[in-house]
Amino acid sequence: MSAKPSFTPATLLAIWHKARQINLIDEKFRGLLRSGRLAAVYYSPRGQEILAAAMGVHLQPTDYLVTTYRGIHDQLAKGIPLKPLFAEYYAKATGACKGKGGPMHITHPETGVMVTTGIVGSGLPIATGLGWASQLKKDGRVTLVTFGDGASNIGAFHEALNMAALWKLPVIFLCQNNLYGESSKYAKTTSVDNIGERAASYKMAGVTVNGNDAEAMWRAAGEAVARARAGEGPTLIEAVTFRFMGHYFGDPGAYIPKEEYEAHLARDPMPIARAAVLASGAATEAELDAYDAEVSAQIEEALQFAADSPFPDVGEIDIDVYGASA
């Protein structure tokens, strides 16, 4: 990398905007789930907004994303539009996947959301293949694959990282270490202190970063994207973070000690980022409030669209099993 890029107030604001959209949608969804107005499996990204946004600002719509069933923040940071996303949560015909995939399998190729998998670790080999295609086509695209700390203990992680490093593929492996794999504490399941260290096993660039620090995360993500676009191979980024709402919606989280939870809450990245935006002068309080109002209106409009949309026609069950060439 040449001169260190400067982290401008405008960049911070762009990250804030993406993170705040994720945050507002998450709050809305949790309210809908609590009140019974939405019935869907849901994995709250609360706490992981900043890292997704700081990654997302580096990507183009043509870049590819492979994420997981815990990946709504990644999909939003990649730019997925709200109407097809919400309608899929509502299992409607207007959903991104026509109501046939659901929240765990969100797909939206127009914004590069290629695969959302419900199987831990399975996205990594697929991302490797997307990267291989980009290398062959020389299309300059980067593939981002996101996964949790738990996925770094599955065999597919090893196979994919080895292959991607060996072939110098334009892939970014973004491990979002939220310190718990389902209900198990990181240290109880993982032999290394930092997942970023595992990159060394594959002779791959690797870094462990505070994912909740907008600037640090933005720098790590930017270096990885630049490396991939330059044809210099993949990067493993371990973004250390924390999830405040447990693994799944309704997870009582009894496995997290109270003191630990409170310590994380005191470092909640969202209020910290908001204060930083204001301190940087990128936006005023009134401007941030106006943004909130604007996004909230978009959310309401998209929810109304989802609620008003029809369920799929039952005949849809026989469609998309095989292609037309069958």
Place this chain on the structure above:
Amino acid sequence: MSAATAPAAEAKPEVITFTEAFSRALHDAMEMDPSVIMLGEDIADEEGGGIFKVTKGLSTKFGTERVKTTPISEQAIVGAAIGASLAGMRPVAEIMLMNFITVPMDQIVNHAAKLRFMSGGQTHVPITIRTRTGAGAGTGGQHSDMLEAWFAHVAGMKVVVPSTPADAYGLLLGCIFDNDPCLFIEDQLTRTQTGPVPVKGEIIRLGKAHVAREGKDVTVVGYGRPIRDAMVLAEKLAGEGISVEVVDLRTVSPMDTETVLKSVAKTGRAVVIHEAPRSFGCGAEIAARIQEELFDQLKAPVLRVASRDVTVPFSRVLEAEYLYKASGIEAAIRQTLEKRTKK
């Protein structure tokens, strides 16, 4: 010499082996379409062109970017094929032996087969997984299994098993240019057997069964190696005045039920054959479809001939006992005919 390296001037042989047919199909597919790419263990020429030499010559002609030797990483091989296909390529992944396909089952079952449906048709996975297997070569319990029923059971997958070299060529092209994930199974025991030369570039459409021999007394239906036995038997029994119709499914799944039913409606008798173990095999599905639709027209129960429900043994003596037998197919044919005379 493989098709890939055969000089153009050389006179065309009248017959080719299965291995030559596989090679030729891969070569021609790569020549026809630059989006056809390959990956698998040892497949490039530096590593010998594949353990079975099917890909020999391809990396030299088309480059090691398009014909990539991989680490021994079956999950990454299939996953990378899936990913590349999502970006518009037509990858052909070689999984050296079918028992190794149990390793990337997640990629195949949860992803390749389902992404088209789960994405509401926004993405699709036009990959071909070539694999080799079959008992009878003394390779024991982990190098011989026919596991096609596992994949036929998953919606979204296509499963193809050829019974002649010409079919192997046309069907492999059919898989590569199909827009869905295809599993193409190559038989290791018959790989050097020969058959007529296919027409260059002639694709056999998937999902269509082939009436390999017409007859009127009994239908023998199946796929792969046992079809070759059935063809020999049909010729032999014709000498006794028994007219056997042989229906080769070619594509095991999705199955061409119509062609099977049309044949059995004509003959009134059916013997279902496959190499895989009998219980819960594809034969049960074929037999069930026949009796569901044609119960009143059947002159005898539908019989199955398959291998034994045990692990493929090593000793030749035991392996022979495991494997279905041509004599078993013959006995079943005669049994269905006996039923009629007793009726």
